[in-house]
Ligand SMILES: Cc1ncc(COP(=O)(O)OP(=O)(O)O)c(N)n1
């Protein structure tokens with residue numbers, strides 16, 4: 034992967050200047066002699082910067098150049114033998130792809146684990162199975178933590194990781210709390226092509242280092258900010274979020290939508306009426322230009338087509354790279370294999386900040402048959418315990434979940450809030466749920482530090498507007514209601530929220546580990 038005109042040592046030097054803190058030399062085809070020459074040249078650079086150099090697979094080369102350590106795979110020399118040859122002070126990292134391998138490596142005193150492959154990689158042919166993706170990485174990491182002794186386990190994830198998914202991988206793979214322990218993040222990420230194939234290895238390394246720092250602030254469990262400890266406190270915080278968008282002179286949050294053709298016009302108007310600025314563009318090639326300008330991204334999978342699917346992937350990549358919150362509306366996710374696979378892929382590869390769904394969609398995402406769907410509509414009485422359902426989905430995907438229905442439930446898994454505003458006429462017009470997704474996206478962009486409050490502000494705003502619209506003497510049914518709804522979204526004030534928001538903090542076990 035070394036471009037013409039530069040040497041591997043040059044690239045390593047640039048990458049270290051960008052923020053790389055450990056270097057591994059992995060050469061699969063070089064002669065031993067050439068490997069030694071390269072290793073010596075790279076080692077000179079890493080020593081100058083005081084960064085450890087590890088040699089992949091080849092203990093003999095590591096010994097010959099006095100590298101700081103080695104990385105060995107499951108088919109390489111056993112760890113105990115490598116340790117005997119290298120002595121107690123050298124770093125030995127071990128590749129692991131399962132909880133058993135992780136436990137075994139920790140028990141054999143590996144200095145760190147390389148957990149992978151996380152995603153597909155072009156760098157080598159590796160098998161991905163159910164133990165891959167950030168969820169698989171987390172399962173392996175948790176096994177390592179359970180096996181650790183007095184020396185803390187250390188690990189990095191590897192495979193298909195780059196600037197667009199680094200924060201997601203680090204946030205999602207944090208351990209759940211085990212009895213008597215704190216949630217623990219991986220120690221870092223291992224990348225090949227994200228730096229080696231970049232036009233500027235220094236800039237690429239700096240961008241990745243920024244993503245790693247950023248993950249600690251935005252990814253789970255930073256999401257679990259308390260919305261407030263009483264209903265009154267939460268209503269006041271929601272009103273503050275609302276005011277931050279609607280204050281005279283405030284910049285309108287730009288919401289980039291990829292949404293369905295049934296609601297595209299209504300969603301754009303709802304966004305405007307609530308104080309946002311809509312842009313509706315699904316072309317994949319444009320996402321890297323548009324998403325960084327937006328304050329949030331709404332991805333709604335209704336009326337799916339292949340071009341929109343490509344647009345969603347590109348938009349969510351750009352959102353990951355530029356730290357933009359994503360609101361995912363998994364319309365009728367249980368209805369077709371394509372929708373199910375797409376939502377699973379988007380959540381695994383990119384994650385969402387908020388999932389906005391009706392009860393049937395929440396059930397489909399949980400793999401539960403408790404709430405049936407009729408096309409895009411949820412039917413029946415809903416979940417026996419709706420708060421538990423949203424809490425469970427929030428924990429599963431480590432995101433805020435806003436479930437719309439007669440009563441709406443919004444959860445970040447640590448706190449769950451029921452919203453008892455809204456009107457039955459919302460169920461009589463098409464696109465009311467999609468407009469709720471837009472409303473959430475408007476306010477989530479404004480409440481970056483607390484997406485639970487942003488989601489609540491969107492849900493409360495659209496529901497109060499619906500109540501106001503339904504009360505108007507000129508509203509006689511769905512047609513006039515739809516028209517009035519836009520006027521009332523536009524006319525909504527902070528005082529309406531303070532006086533009329535009907536929310537309650539749902540008591541309940543904080544059953545989901547943080
Ligand atoms: C940090 C890190 N993790 C995993 C690997 C893979 O090593 P290995 O299993 O030895 O496979 P090859 O690199 O030999 O193809 C790694 N190199 N680094």
Ligand SMILES: Cc1nc(C(=O)O)sc1CCOP(=O)(O)O
Pocket residue numbers: 128147148149150151153154155156157159191192193194223224225226227
């Ligand atoms: C060398 C290696 N080992 C892996 C494993 O899963 O063990 S994945 C991998 C390649 C990582 O390259 P990139 O960052 O370009 O995807």
